[in-house]
Amino acid sequence: MSEERSLHFLEEIIEADLKKGTHDGRVLTRFPPEPNGYLHIGHAKSICLNFGLAQQYGGKTNLRFDDTNPVTEETEYVESIKKDVKWLGFDWAQELYTSDYFDQLYAFAVTLIKKDLAYVDDSTAEEIAAGKGTPTVPGTPSVYRSRSIEENLQLFEEMKAGKYPDGAKVLRAKIDLAAPNMHLRDPLMYRIKHATHHRTGDAWCIYPMYDFAHGQSDAIEKITHSICTLEFIPHRALYDWFIEKLEIFPAKQYEFARLNIDYAVMSKRKLLQLVNEKFVNGWDDPRMLTISGLRRRGYTPASIRNFCDKIGVAKRENLIEMSLLEFCIREDLNKTAWRRMAVLDPIKLVITNYPDGQEELLHGENNPEVEGGDGSRSIPFSKELWIEREDFKEEAEKKYFRLAPGLSVRLKNAYIVTCTGFKTDDFGNVTEVHCEYIPESKSGNDTSGLHVKGTIHWVSVAHAKTAEVRLYDRLFQAEDPSNEDGDFKEYINPNSLQVLSKAYIEPDLATAELGRGYQFIRKGYFTLDTDTTAENLVFNRTVTLKDNWAKKA
RNA sequence: UGUCCUAUAGUAUAAAGGUAGUACAACUGGUUUUGGUCCAGUCUGUCUAGGUUCGAAUCCUGGUAGGACAACCA
Numbered sequence: 366m367s368e369e370r371s372l373h374f375l376e377e378i379i380e381a382d383l384k385k386g387t388h389d390g391r392v393l394t395r396f397p398p399e400p401n402g403y404l405h406i407g408h409a410k411s412i413c414l415n416f417g418l419a420q421q422y423g424g425k426t427n428l429r430f431d432d433t434n435p436v437t438e439e440t441e442y443v444e445s446i447k448k449d450v451k452w453l454g455f456d457w458a459q460e461l462y463t464s465d466y467f468d469q470l471y472a473f474a475v476t477l478i479k480k481d482l483a484y485v486d487d488s489t490a491e492e493i494a495a496g497k498g499t500p501t502v503p504g505t506p507s508v509y510r511s512r513s514i515e516e517n518l519q520l521f522e523e524m525k526a527g528k529y530p531d532g533a534k535v536l537r538a539k540i541d542l543a544a545p546n547m548h549l550r551d552p553l554m555y556r557i558k559h560a561t562h563h564r565t566g567d568a569w570c571i572y573p574m575y576d577f578a579h580g581q582s583d584a585i586e587k588i589t590h591s592i593c594t595l596e597f598i599p600h601r602a603l604y605d606w607f608i609e610k611l612e613i614f615p616a617k618q619y620e621f622a623r624l625n626i627d628y629a630v631m632s633k634r635k636l637l638q639l640v641n642e643k644f645v646n647g648w649d650d651p652r653m654l655t656i657s658g659l660r661r662r663g664y665t666p667a668s669i670r671n672f673c674d675k676i677g678v679a680k681r682e683n684l685i686e687m688s689l690l691e692f693c694i695r696e697d698l699n700k701t702a703w704r705r706m707a708v709l710d711p712i713k714l715v716i717t718n719y720p721d722g723q724e725e726l727l728h729g730e731n732n733p734e735v736e737g738g739d740g741s742r743s744i745p746f747s748k749e750l751w752i753e754r755e756d757f758k759e760e761a762e763k764k765y766f767r768l769a770p771g772l773s774v775r776l777k778n779a780y781i782v783t784c785t786g787f788k789t790d791d792f793g794n795v796t797e798v799h800c801e802y803i804p805e806s807k808s809g810n811d812t813s814g815l816h817v818k819g820t821i822h823w824v825s826v827a828h829a830k831t832a833e834v835r836l837y838d839r840l841f842q843a844e845d846p847s848n849e850d851g852d853f854k855e856y857i858n859p860n861s862l863q864v865l866s867k868a869y870i871e872p873d874l875a876t877a878e879l880g881r882g883y884q885f886i887r888k889g890y891f892t893l894d895t896d897t898t899a900e901n902l903v904f905n906r907t908v909t910l911k912d913n914w915a916k917k918a
Numbered sequence: 919u920g921u922c923c924u925a926u927a928g929u930a931u932a933a934a935g936g937u938a939g940u941a942c943a944a945c946u947g948g949u950u951u952u953g954g955u956c957c958a959g960u961c962u963g964u965c966u967a968g969g970u971u972c973g974a975a976u977c978c979u980g981g982u983a984g985g986a987c988a989a990c991c992a
Contacts, residue, residue, distance in 0.1 A: 371932050399992050434991060490990055497988050501920045504988085535990055545921040547988045556990035575992045598923060599987045620923085627929085633992095675941065677931045679924090682985060686929050689942050699955060734955065766953080775951050808951065820951045887952050914953040 373678040375414070375619060379422055379590060388589045392424025395588050396450070396457070397579070399431045400442035400563070402633035403648040404449045404656045406669065406690075407624040413673035414621070415592055416455040427586055428457035432464045433578045435562035443563070445648070449656040454666045459586075463578050464564045466585055470573045471525065473581055473611050474536060474554055478517045482610055483554060484510055485520040486537050493535070496542070497550045503543035504550045510539065524557055527570045531557050538577075540606065548603050552576055580604040583616035591616050594623040595680065624676065625684045628839040629654050630846055630853055644857055645840070651894070651905050652840045652861050662837070663882055663892030663907030668697040684845060691908050698890045698907065702882035703731040706744070706777065706822040707870040707904075709834055709888060711751040713826065714768075716782060718801045719748040724827070728809060729778040742873045745828040746779055751869045753887075756821045757798050759787065766818035768798060774819040777886060781806035781815055822886045829869040832902035835894065836863040868904075875902065882907065 372380065383390050394415040398408060419426040428450060432438045450457065477483040486493065486509045498504035512520075524534055536555040544550055554577040559570045580603075583591045591604075601618050608615055625631055630639075636653060639645045649657035659669065672693040676685050706729075724747040730738025752768070761769035768774050773783040782800040790796050806813040843849045843856035870885075877883060879893045889910050894903040 373931090377934090397992095401992080431992065437991075493990080494988070499920085499988060532990065547921085550988075553990060558990080572990095574990075579992085595923070596986060597992090599921080602922095622924085675930085677941095679931070681924055681930090683930060686943070689930075692942060695954090704952080733950095733952090764953095777951065779951095781951095811951090817951085819953080822952075884952085884954085887954075889954095910952075910954045912953070 374680070375418060375590070375592065375621065375678060376421070378619060379418060382589070383422065388587075391587075391589055392419055392422040393427070393458075393587060393589045394419045394424065394592060395427040395429050395583065395586065397429045397431045397463075397582075397593075398446050399434070399437070400439065400446060401434070401437040402442060402637055403445050405631060405633070405636060406626065406654045406656070406659065406672075407631045408449075409453060409656060409669050410624040410673045410676065411592070411594075412450060412453055412455060413670055414678060416457075418590070418592075424589070425458035426455070427459045427461055427588070429461040429463065429582060429586070431575070431579065431582075432462055432562070432564065433572050433575060435558060435560040435565075435572065438563050440563050445657065449660075452660060452666055453656065453669060461582075461586065462564060463573075463582050464562060466578070466582055467565060467569055467573070469585060470578060470581060473607075473613075474521065474573075474577070475518065477538065477554075477610060478521060478536075479514060480610065481514055482539050483536055484512050484517050484539055485524070485534050486510070487534050490532065493537075493553075497547065498542070500545075500547060506542055507537075507551075510551070521555075524555070524571050525569070527559070529557055531559055533557060536571075538603075538607075546599055546602050548576070548599050549606070552603060576600055576603050577607065580607050580616060580618070581611065581613065583618075584608055584611075584614040587614050588616045591618045593618060593620055595620050595682070596623075620680065621678050622680055622682055625682075625845070626654060626690065627684050627686055627844045628841045628846075629687070630841065632847070635847070635853060638854065639840075642854070644854065649895075651835070652837050661895060662905055663698075663890060664694050665697050665701075665882070668694040671697070687839065694908050695890070695911065698882045698884065700734055701732070702884040702890055703739070704729070704733070704884050704886050705871055705874050706824055707832070707834070707868055707874065707885040707888065707891075708751040708753055708822065708824050708829075709836075709865055709868045709885075710754045711869055712754040712757060712795060713797045714750045714752045714757075714782075714823065715797055715799050716748050716750070716802045717785065717799050721748060723748065724825070727778050727807075744778055744871055744873070745825045747825045747827050749826040750776070750823040751826055751829060752798070752821055752823045754795075757784070757787070757795065759795065767821055768800070768819075772819075773815070773817045774821050775806070775808075775817050776802075777820050777822050778808050779823070780804070780808075781811075781813065781817055822888075824869045824871050826869075828872050830872055830875045830902070831867050832870045832874070832904055834865040834868040834891070834904045834906065836865065836906045837861060838863075870902070870904075877902070877904075884910075 396415045416426045537551045540549045555571045649661045651662035726743040730741045732739040756767040758769045768784045780802040782802045784800045786799045788797040838861045841856045842858045846853040846856040890907040891904040894905045896903045
């Protein structure tokens, strides 16, 4: 079956290059994060794109840390980024750092000075900004623009030598102060920062700006396709200008639309605020759309890769619905997660005609989606069970097919029971539900001939273990918090985390493994949280099951 | 009063001048020891006005709408 998959615009560009023989058919991409925060699902899109494209066309991908700003970057972030990229399932050809090129970049700058294409400017930041004009008004040259090459050379060397304090001088490209593209109005190339760099330490006190580092780094590595997001479109002219004047490898920049997901924020700056201001418990809080948060929440690498595949690649601004991400993880977990029973909001069910003290071990397959059930486990059954409070009603409405006086349900993997009554406390709250079971209806050899509409999950009171269960909802209540009036944090959902400190789980779950997905039957997919200790099991709900009943009710 | 990018169902994304398709969402129905899964089906779309053409989502022109750009951030 030959499935005609259409190409997105980047695939078309690469195939055209391959056809023309550009770079001898070589494809080398790069994923260039700044190590100033944790990776999020938006980065996953870029990672899948860069690594995926290279894999597709027999090429390679470099992991390059864009570390040109020492005040925001830390080794902790480098480590987390490497871990996340690996976890997503990708291997880089080389681990590189822009800071590896500081000497080379310095030499490039000197070259431009010698060509009279760069100059040292003593103006303040404010003066430089004012001198750039506005989009509709040309800028005016700084008085330092006409310094001699010799003077520029000397001053730049002195900047490097540490002779000047932060902000005293900058190196600027000499291009065109009237350019319609603001980025061409003599952009900054170097600034003075007496700061310790996470890798070069105090070796440098001048650092290149993004625009004077990125394209050159691509050129040094001979990157064939430098893929970035839409906001860099205006930078492309500069990217090309430096490469042209320096006469170095002609890497090309291409731009695609970044990922946005509804009811979430996606920028590192905003995520950092959520962490620093304690709206969440760290970068890996399961409510965060960081890679580490998603991992802790129970998302699998495959589900994220599949999601990135489904959202497509284009140049149009987009806002993807969270439901697509949820679909992807359900699709994956449905095929792999072991089914288990857990009661989150318990009420006691007493089987009045079941012998006191009797217990039996029932059989439950791990996953009905897998041929053969993917193995099975034993489930202890007895006279008193915990069932979900919402599975009993004193009076059943139309189409309610769970438990209510006179109604029957099947207990999953066990017997059919018929509700015979219930007990209440002094306030009228139901404290206990009574039922009778039908011995011939046992799962596996049901000879009762009965058919019931509902099946509910349960846990034997005498055998139940307990666990803390954390339920999550979207972190924001606005569809696009970043585009609402005021601060995005005003739109945080106050009920995004619900902790159930004592849920009842079937005994087998006591041996749950970290990193494995479990389906708590009828309640959703769950995974063990890293907060789990020997005394306290903690489960995160990855995602609920699709629920067509809750919507109608 | 600039330059640049973009415009297809609710949300994304295809159709390279020739049948507007796919996924998610929503809605029906069937199956089901999970109100899950699975299966079948329904709904909804080319921003606008011209032009070129036998034929336009696609090419051209003008409008409109949204977005990016004037950090010693990346």
